Amino acid sequence: MRIGILTGGGDCPGLNAVIRAVVLDGVNRFGDEFVGILDGWRGLVDGAVRPLGIDECREILTRGGTILGSSRTNPFSQDGTPAAVLSRVGDLGLDAVVAIGGDDTLGVADRLAGMGLAVVGVPKTIDNDLSGTEVTFGFDTAVQIATDAIDRLQTTAESHHRVMVCEVMGRHVGHIAVHAGMAGGASEILIPEVPFSTTAVCERLHRRHAGGRYFSTVVVAEGARPEGEEERPSSSRDEFGHPRLGGIGATLATEIERLTGYEARATVLGHIQRGGSPTAFDRVLATRFGAAALQSVHDGDLRRMVALQNGRIVRIPISEAVGHPKTVDLDLYRNVAGLYLG
Numbered sequence: 001m002r003i004g005i006l007t008g009g010g011d012c013p014g015l016n017a018v019i020r021a022v023v024l025d026g027v028n029r030f031g032d033e034f035v036g037i038l039d040g041w042r043g044l045v046d047g048a049v050r051p052l053g054i055d056e057c058r059e060i061l062t063r064g065g066t067i068l069g070s071s072r073t074n075p076f077s078q079d080g081t082p083a084a085v086l087s088r089v090g091d092l093g094l095d096a097v098v099a100i101g102g103d104d105t106l107g108v109a110d111r112l113a114g115m116g117l118a119v120v121g122v123p124k125t126i127d128n129d130l131s132g133t134e135v136t137f138g139f140d141t142a143v144q145i146a147t148d149a150i151d152r153l154q155t156t157a158e159s160h161h162r163v164m165v166c167e168v169m170g171r172h173v174g175h176i177a178v179h180a181g182m183a184g185g186a187s188e189i190l191i192p193e194v195p196f197s198t199t200a201v202c203e204r205l206h207r208r209h210a211g212g213r214y215f216s217t218v219v220v221a222e223g224a225r226p227e228g229e230e231e232r233p234s235s236s237r238d239e240f241g242h243p244r245l246g247g248i249g250a251t252l253a254t255e256i257e258r259l260t261g262y263e264a265r266a267t268v269l270g271h272i273q274r275g276g277s278p279t280a281f282d283r284v285l286a287t288r289f290g291a292a293a294l295q296s297v298h299d300g301d302l303r304r305m306v307a308l309q310n311g312r313i314v315r316i317p318i319s320e321a322v323g324h325p326k327t328v329d330l331d332l333y334r335n336v337a338g339l340y341l342g
């Protein structure tokens with residue numbers, strides 16, 4: 001078969017491991033030929049592709065980012081573009097496309113599949129907010145990076161008797177905040193799913209400091225909002241209409257200092273969480289996903305996304321995964337993570 005591969009949306013550690021698994025398995029087991037589609041769906045809009053064989057996949061398992069490039073191009077944001085994408089697939093002689101991405105990229109894949117595209121999806125996002133899969137690759141790496149950062153913030157917080165606010169990624173969901181906050185022993189974890197009261201946060205910090213522990217760390221997801229605020233203010237939106245966030249950490253640190261009198265500082269981890277080499281867990285998951293996606297293509301089981309459920313790789317309709325983010329389990333947030341806060 002002649003198969004196109006693309007990576008769309010925010011990059012994430014493990015993308016190259018998926019590409020490698022698909023290509024190695026395809027060439028060695030099935031005699032497939034591959035076409036690398038550049039910069040997500042934009043590559044099919046513009047016709048930007050590159051050769052993709054075993055040679056191109058050497059030594060990429062451990063590399064972060066994606067050798068194919070990525071973008072947040074949405075073919076459905078312009079009239080006529082979806083049809084142009086389909087005819088491009090025909091011109092390139094592709095029998096199928098493996099689309100590696102999150103909610104946006106796979107949402108596009110599903111809509112194009114409805115128009116006739118032969119496509120299989122692989123779930124990717126450091127946010128871990130895709131439904132239908134217990135975990136996406138990239139999440140474990142992001143949590144490890146955020147945990148390392150929190151560990152470091154704890155020691156400087158202790159030295160200076162400060163409140164250190166650490167802003168992590170998570171536009172709609174707080175999985176990174178909850179996992180890294182728990183792993184790093186944060187005093188407060190604030191997530192988009194549960195609007196917070198700044199006064200209540202400050203009261204808890206007061207109790208903690210009055211109890212003789214003169215430093216705290218607060219982990220806040222970028223999409224977390226104080227009660228009463230509808231949406232975080234943002235400077236711009238991408239082609240899928242998502243706001244560009246950032247700033248809650250600094251706002252919160254200022255408020256904490258004002259309301260408690262404790263010195264506070266903010267650190268924004270930002271794209272550091274998306275960069276660098278994937279953890280062993282993410283390399284293995286990405287490799288399993290890649291091999292399973294290729295098998296799905298060869299089985300003619302299309303418009304599917306591979307997913308992890310109960311430790312096994314399964315296939316689900318793409319439509320089951322997209323359009324409704326997987327939010328944090330509030331039992332974990334309130335009853336388990338909450339036990340260790342304070």
Ligand code: F6P
Pocket residue numbers: 009010011125126127169170171222244245274
């Ligand atoms: O890919 C998801 C994500 O990392 C979000 O957590 C974050 O809000 C967003 O991407 C940032 O996007 P960009 O790289 O376009 O600034």
